[in-house]
Amino acid sequence: MMISELLMVSLSQTFTVIGLPDTQNYSQSFPQIFRAQTQWVSDQKDDRDIQFVSHYGDVVNCGDQLDQWANAKSALDLLDATGIPWGVSAGNHDIKPYCGGDDQYIPEFFAERYGPTKWDDQPYFAGCSPSGMSNAQVFSAGGWDFLWLHLECDVPTREMVWAQALLDRHRDRVAVVTTHRYMQDAEDYTAGVPLVPSGRFPDIWYIFEGIYSDGGNQAEEIYRWLVRRNPSICMVNCGHFHEEFRQTSTNVNGLPVHEVLADYQDDPNGGDGWLRIMEFDTELEEIRVESYSPTLDQYRTADESICTLPVTFGAYVLPPEQAFVAFQEGINGYDGTKDTWINEDEPNSSYGGDDTRESDDDTSNSIFTDDQGQALLRFDDLFTENVVVGKIPLGSSIAQARLVLELQDDVDTPFANPDFYVHEVMVPWEESSTWNSLGNGLSIPEDLGDRIAIFPGDNSPSSDFGRSMDLTALVQRWSDGQPNWGVAILPEIVTGNDDGISIWTSEASNGMVRPRLEVTYVVDTTPPSRPGDLDDDGLVGVNDLILLLSAWAMTDSPFDLDGNGTVDTGDLIFLISAWG
Secondary structure (H helix, E strand, C coil), X not given: CCHHHHHHHHCCCEEEEEEECCCHHHHHHCHHHHHHHHHHHHHCCCCCCEEEEEECCCCCCCCCCHHHHHHHHXXXXXXXXXXXXXXXXXXXXHCCXXXXXCCCCCCHXXXXXXXXXXXXXXXXXXXXXXXXXXXXXXXXXXXXXXXXEEECCCCCHHHHHHHHHHHHHCCCCEEEEEECCCEECHHHHCCCCCCCCCEECCCCHHHHCCCCCCCCCCHHXXXXXXXXXXXXXXXXXXXXCCEEEEEEXXXXXXXXXXXXXXEXXXXXXXXXXXXXXXXXXXXXXXXXXXXXXXXXXXXXXCHHHCEEEECCHHHHCCCCCEEEEEEECCCCCCCCEEEEEEECCCCCCCCCCCCEEEEECCCCCCCCCCCCEEEEEEECCCEECCCCCCCEECCCCEEEEEEEEEEEECCCCCCCCCEEEEEEECCCCCCCCCCCXXXXXXXXXXXXXXEEEEEECCCCCCCCCEEEEXXXXXXXXHHCCCCCCCEEEEECCCCXXXXXXXXXXXXXXXHHHCCEEEEEEECCCCCCCCCCCCCCCCCCCHHHHHHHHHCCCCECCCCCCCCCCECCHXXXXXXXXXXX
């Protein structure tokens, strides 16, 4: 291939991703159909510029049957032979025996095959969770860098914590999630007489179809704690439920998140070979979705089989002049959170080891008193004078800082809905501090600065216990050298109201509900004086291009010219700009 052709392919703005919904019946009874799917993908690699393949889970029908795993391997090995990057989610049939009637959790069959050793020699491999039950891939296409997460069925909290760490480290990439059970299409499946509306699996359904994975979560919890919270996620793919369906939700930045279901397992021949073709067009800013069967050589024509999903790709990633870091206990090694509360009703008691902290205008719940509960929160060890991953360079310009809290309990008094006030703390405190040790609680202006944020105590909607507030100005002051003593959360005093809020602390067993500080800061993006002279011969030319392409998609490479963590399109652009 000529250099001009190579550059044209690398910078092409249209490429394809293939989705492989539930292949369980193929692995059990129709292995030729599974192999026909991956053979077609391999054959179409160049014509369609197929950059990635995502398997939606239920690789096999019976998780303990070795012959089914062997059939699946025979099909998926074709992707490896053709050099197509791919990933796979664990479905409920992959982690349960089923064929023997046993309901035990058996993750080892999936983890042995699709754990870290499966892709450890592949440059697109971004890692597996410690359990080996979730995996992630990175690739660059259409002028953008992508992170694709494949998360275990029902996404246990441990898998969510691992995924969150990856999302935090890769805020410069557009993210897509594939997980097995997440959506349902009750309206089509029940011939227009649904018990529940179509959409994410409703809580009531888990009464009849329980959680499959050990420590798994319901779909609304996956959406609330992971999908909505992360502004880089533009799409969620899932299977499990025989139907096609899609809906669009909104993430924390107000951007659309396309949630798309595809599963054909109840069709003839175990699914008739239907798969998803997703054509990413980064120039038109859309993903065009079709459903096709290589064995039938047909396209589905139903409304939910064909769609165009608008995606403004650049809105999901940080601009190149900004960097992102998040501080949340236990994620990416951070362990600097301090939180407690002080109680006027028990003035000598300390609560630093509790998993919740209280902010309440009357902790004694008495009509005769208004004994306050004041919550305290601090994130230590945020800044560095040197370059340290996961910290903010001291003196940085803070573009945005956001505090995210999860409530264990909100205000439930029907006749009062007090607000809660966030103030900068101006005096030292520790988790062992008490009401009395802080001089009869914290007061304004002696101990607290001006109010910097406000949030409601009652849930709206009632199922949403998250709270988010802007702390940009405060974190900027800390970056400029002002001491960091954190924030206090004080209750609005409402006569007759004896109810407050309980806020999860850094001691909470669920790592996703611990307090979280997200900070975006400005970085120096001035490129090197000769960014493309990789072989040090004084010229930027063909040899430098060869070196760069040899390291394509590698992390921690000296050829990462734009400093985004991966050798990709941005580095190619730097090299071309210095050509000659």
